[in-house]
Amino acid sequence: QVQLVESGGGLVQAGGSLTLSCVASGRTLSHDNMGWFRQAPGNEREYVGAISWSFGHTEYGDSVKGRFTISRDTAKSTGYLQMASLQPEDTGVYYCAVSESGTWAYASSYHYWGQGTQVTVSS
Secondary structure: OOEEEEEOOEEEEOOOOEEEEEEEEOOOOOOOEEEEEEEOOOOOOEEEEEEEOOOOOEEEOOOOOOOEEEEEEHHHOEEEEEEOOOOHHHOEEEEEEEEOOOOOOOHHHOOEEOOOEEEEEEO
């Protein structure tokens, strides 16, 4: 079992930056992938991006490419989502999740989810 706890959400003005953290516990992540998703009210959960825990390879959704950066600190069992040039359309609840296999962009590939953290971008 893996428990995930996100933090770092908040209110930011358009054009600003924010960094989210996701701490994993329960077991040591190894051949896992950590994904980030977001969900705005009335919308489906959207894939933000993911990172392979062992090798650090990353992938991003089209809407955040060039603005968001995913990283991880294996010693701290913590993943990060650095968000820059934030826009109001980036508003939503952000979730981190861990997958042992499967396609990164599919929420159904992820077995463990955090509780989510709210990000609100004002115009």
